[in-house]
Amino acid sequence: MSFLHFSFTDLLDILMVTALIYLIFRWIKGSSAMNIFIAIVMVLLIRFISDVLDMKMMSSVLGTIIDVGVIALIIIFQPEIRRFLNNLGRAGNKLRENSLLGRLIPSRKADTVSAKNSVEIAEACREMSEQKTGALIVLRKTDSLESITLTGDSIDAEIGRRLIMNIFFKNSPLHDGAMVIGGDRILAARCTLPITDRANLPASYGMRHKAAIGISEQCDADVIVVSEETGRISFVRNGVVTRVKEITKLMLLLGGTQNDGQQT
Numbered sequence: 001m002s003f004l005h006f007s008f009t010d011l012l013d014i015l016m017v018t019a020l021i022y023l024i025f026r027w028i029k030g031s032s033a034m035n036i037f038i039a040i041v042m043v044l045l046i047r048f049i050s051d052v053l054d055m056k057m058m059s060s061v062l063g064t065i066i067d068v069g070v071i072a073l074i075i076i077f078q079p080e081i082r083r084f085l086n087n088l089g090r091a092g093n094k095l096r097e098n099s100l101l102g103r104l105i106p107s108r109k110a111d112t113v114s115a116k117n118s119v120e121i122a123e124a125c126r127e128m129s130e131q132k133t134g135a136l137i138v139l140r141k142t143d144s145l146e147s148i149t150l151t152g153d154s155i156d157a158e159i160g161r162r163l164i165m166n167i168f169f170k171n172s173p174l175h176d177g178a179m180v181i182g183g184d185r186i187l188a189a190r191c192t193l194p195i196t197d198r199a200n201l202p203a204s205y206g207m208r209h210k211a212a213i214g215i216s217e218q219c220d221a222d223v224i225v226v227s228e229e230t231g232r233i234s235f236v237r238n239g240v241v242t243r244v245k246e247i248t249k250l251m252l253l254l255g256g257t258q259n260d261g262q263q264t
Helices: 008-028 034-052 056-076 078-097 100-104 115-131 161-168 207-218 247-254
Strands: 135-140 153-158 178-182 185-191 222-226 233-237 240-244
Touching: 008 034, 034 056, 115 135, 115 161, 115 222, 115 233, 115 247, 135 161, 135 207, 153 161, 161 178, 161 185, 207 222, 207 233, 207 240, 222 247, 233 247, 240 247
Parallel strands: 135 178
Antiparallel strands: 135 222, 153 185, 178 185, 222 233, 233 240
């Protein structure tokens, strides 16, 4: 009954574990790994109860399962672990930028789209929306997206609405995949994006929306999606999809305005 001797350290330990479980729950909420996470919590709870009641055989069996299952868990939760490390690194970069280390070793500045090119991108999306031409445009920020651009064909061209529309024209050899824009240049086309593993998305979302959510979950890039079926324009930031009904709103979002829309 040693657990009855409760100290401040024990309270701090419980609060830290609770916070850790809550953060993990938030990161994987809605994903296919949620059920596995609940099962893990139950196994750990049973192991804790077994240790408290001094059930040696049960503790030994569960301990063996946990030890062997660590490698399997790393494989199963690989997307979530990668997302967590990306978010942690991004938060660390923000802290570093505001510190003395950030002044001594500055990080890569975020790419921005000029007002002129924001108009070109928005007008291209408007015309593709009217023609129901599907499009997927990734807007690079601080993350280099080199692993994404290497999956497609290098373009390195100035931004123009006609060029964007020609690339996504259904008979174009470059239309299938994503376009990556860095600053005021079209870097690549026909790029492959990671697909989100979230299971709570609306049934109306096709592969373009899932790919847009997937890349925005793994890095700080913004994504524009034009639906081929409905012609609707969507703006995706940090995994949140915002329906764009007015081109002026898309221009504001391209200029860096925070996503204040509702998830659809």
